[in-house]
Structures are given as C-alpha cells and as structure tokens.
Amino acid sequence: MTASCALEVKGLSIKFGNFTAVDNVSFCVNRGEIFGFLGANGAGKTTTIRMLCGLLKPTSGSALVGGLGFEDGGWGIKKIVGYMSQKFTLYNDLTVGENLDFAAGLRKMDPAFAKQRRKELFGLIGFNKPLSSKVSALPGGIKQELALAAAMLHDPEIVFLDEPTSGVAPASRARFWALIRKITGLGKTVIVTTHYMDEAEQCGRIALMRTGSLIALGTPEELKNSAFPGPMVELDFKEAEAFAFISGLKNAAGLLELSPHGIRWHAAFADKALMDAALSALPPGASVALIKPSLEDVFIRMVEGAER
Ligand SMILES: Nc1ncnc2c1ncn2[C@@H]1O[C@H](COP(=O)(O)OP(=O)(O)OP(=O)(O)O)[C@@H](O)[C@H]1O
Numbered sequence: 001m002t003a004s005c006a007l008e009v010k011g012l013s014i015k016f017g018n019f020t021a022v023d024n025v026s027f028c029v030n031r032g033e034i035f036g037f038l039g040a041n042g043a044g045k046t047t048t049i050r051m052l053c054g055l056l057k058p059t060s061g062s063a064l065v066g067g068l069g070f071e072d073g074g075w076g077i078k079k080i081v082g083y084m085s086q087k088f089t090l091y092n093d094l095t096v097g098e099n100l101d102f103a104a105g106l107r108k109m110d111p112a113f114a115k116q117r118r119k120e121l122f123g124l125i126g127f128n129k130p131l132s133s134k135v136s137a138l139p140g141g142i143k144q145e146l147a148l149a150a151a152m153l154h155d156p157e158i159v160f161l162d163e164p165t166s167g168v169a170p171a172s173r174a175r176f177w178a179l180i181r182k183i184t185g186l187g188k189t190v191i192v193t194t195h196y197m198d199e200a201e202q203c204g205r206i207a208l209m210r211t212g213s214l215i216a217l218g219t220p221e222e223l224k225n226s227a228f229p230g231p232m233v234e235l236d237f238k239e240a241e242a243f244a245f246i247s248g249l250k251n252a253a254g255l256l257e258l259s260p261h262g263i264r265w266h267a268a269f270a271d272k273a274l275m276d277a278a279l280s281a282l283p284p285g286a287s288v289a290l291i292k293p294s295l296e297d298v299f300i301r302m303v304e305g306a307e308r
C-alpha cells in the first residue's frame with residue numbers, strides 16, 4: 001500500500017447474479033482526504049462503500065482499507081471504519097443516549113471509553129440537548145450530526161458517509177460540511193457521497209461513477225478541465241428566438257455540450273474557432289458570456305449525457 005493511502009482499491013467488482021453492479025474499480029484515497037463519490041442513482045456508489053466497509057463480499061478485485069484486506073471476511077475492516085449508511089442512521093423511537101449506548105454495545109466498546117468518546121463527539125458536533133431527547137424530536141440536520149457521532153464513536157480512522165445530507169436544509173448542510181472538514185483536520189479520512197454539486201465542490205478529489213464503472217477521478221478543477229478542454233459560454237435569449245437557434249446549434253461542429261440552466265443555456269466547444277463559427281449568426285438581442293464550467297456541467301456531460 002502506498003504510504004499516504006488510507007484506502008487502496010484494485011479492480012474491485014461485484015455481481016448480483018448476472019448483473020455487474022460495480023465493474024473493475026480502482027483508486028486510492030489519501031490519508032486526511034475528503035474523497036467524494038458522485039454518480040446518478042444506481043451508479044454503484046453505495047455498493048462500493050458497502051464492500052469497502054467489509055459488509056459485502058466482492059466478486060473479484062482487492063482492497064486495502066487502513067492496511068486490511070477482505071481475507072478474514074471483512075471483520076478487521078469493520079472494526080476500523082465508521083459507516084453512516086444512506087437509508088438508516090438512528091432509531092427514531094429511542095433517545096439520543098439509548099442510540100449511542102446501542103452503537104457502543106454493537107461494537108462491544110468499553111463503557112468508560114464510550115462515555116469519554118460521547119463527550120468528545122458532543123463537543124465536536126456542538127450537541128447540547130439532553131441525552132433523554134427522543135431522536136424523532138430532533139431537527140433533520142442535528143439528527144444527521146448525531147448519526148455521524150454514532151458512526152465515529154469507536155474512533156475510526158476512515159469514515160464512510162453515504163448521502164449524509166440528503167433531505168437536509170441548506171444551512172444544516174453547510175454545518176455538516178464544516179464538520180467533515182473538522183474531522184479531516186483531525187487526520188481522519190472521509191469518503192462521502194452526495195447528489196449536491198455545491199458539496200462535491202468541497203471535496204479534495206472526486207470519483208465519478210457511471211453504471212458501475214469509474215469514469216473520472218480528480219480534483220473538481222481537474223474534472224472540469226478534462227470534461228471541457230475548450231471554451232464554454234452562457235447564452236441568454238429572448239424566449240421566442242431560442243428554439244430555432246438552439247435546434248440548429250445542436251448540430252454545430254465542435255459542440256461538446258449544450259444544456260439548459262434555468263432560462264439560459266450552457267454551450268461548450270472543442271475550441272474557440274469552432275465556437276466562433278457556431279455562434280456567428282446569433283439572433284438579435286441574444287447575449288453570450290464566456291463562463292467557467294461548473295461541476296454540474298461536468299456531471300451533465302459525463303454522466304447524464306452518456307445515459308441519454
Ligand atoms: N443486493 C443487491 N441485489 C441486486 N442488485 C443490487 C443489490 N444492491 C444493489 N443492487 C443494484 O446495484 C446497482 C447499484 O446500486 P447502488 O445502491 O450501489 O447505487 P448508488 O450509486 O448508491 O445509487 P443512489 O444514488 O440511488 O444511492 C443498482 O442497479 C442496484 O439496483
């Protein structure tokens with residue numbers, strides 16, 4: 001394993017019957033990194049994470065998670081990772097204290113150590129409600145922060161967060177991401193999935209998955225540069241003019257991507273000369289501005305574009 005790698009994955013695949021859910025995926029996550037998994041529904045993000053948590057046995061390939069492999073059936077890995085799952089986080093009918101005691105019990109933690117960790121983690125997430133609070137009565141953002149605390153109770157080096165902010169209000173999402181940065185600041189490694197592009201921008205590196213395969217890997221900037229090697233413009237029309245021009249533009253030479261963004265359009269080209277030719281007959285009143293591609297543009301081009 002490379003010295004700085006917290007996690008090294010080589011040719012990981014899993015089949016469910018004849019269906020390949022994860023196909024020959026390889027990557028390395030650095031210690032202390034925020035590593036994002038992006039991809040459409042069903043791309044294989046959760047399945048990859050469940051293998052790397054030791055919960056699903058790969059059909060082929062290997063991984064070292066904190067230096068440990070799958071040879072023992074994933075038992076070693078389970079002990080050293082934290083996992084906040086996509087569907088289930090905490091029991092709503094139990095109190096905060098009961099949930100954390102249950103999490104400690106599952107991991108057979110020493111009660112004194114569990115209590116000390118609980119205190120540390122409450123400090124980290126800024127939790128100040130009574131232990132006797134029912135989880136069902138907590139706001140969604142706070143519930144997710146507590147679920148993170150539960151996943152980190154045993155002080156894991158590597159933490160997997162599967163859509164931790166799904167359905168959470170924007171201010172609470174920002175709070176949660178501040179927490180993720182705090183955790184990696186403490187030297188932990190975080191692997192996180194999200195469907196929010198503003199969150200993806202905050203990752204150190206991103207792995208982009210499509211139908212089980214890893215199709216791109218890099219920093220947000222690297223992904224933008226490789227998806228869009230040429231210029232991108234934002235086009236703004238008076239509504240009536242747009243339709244005819246856009247349908248013509250779809251066939252322009254060198255067009256890499258054309259997508260609606262609210263009432264405007266983003267158009268990317270292979271190079272400036274082809275862009276100038278394609279936009280030479282803009283309808284009157286239309287405006288055009290050079291823009292930098294966003295991760296949303298990358299996602300549209302690399303994931304949704306290929307699936308259309
Ligand atoms: N136990 C299973 N048996 C059969 N198919 C499965 C099983 N688990 C997952 N799949 C399939 O594998 C594919 C990948 O699913 P996965 O949950 O990993 O996707 P995802 O990227 O996490 O999607 P989402 O963004 O919706 O969470 C899907 O087609 C899913 O239906």
Ligand SMILES: [Mg+2]
Nearest residue numbers: 045046047086
């Ligand atoms: Mg998932």
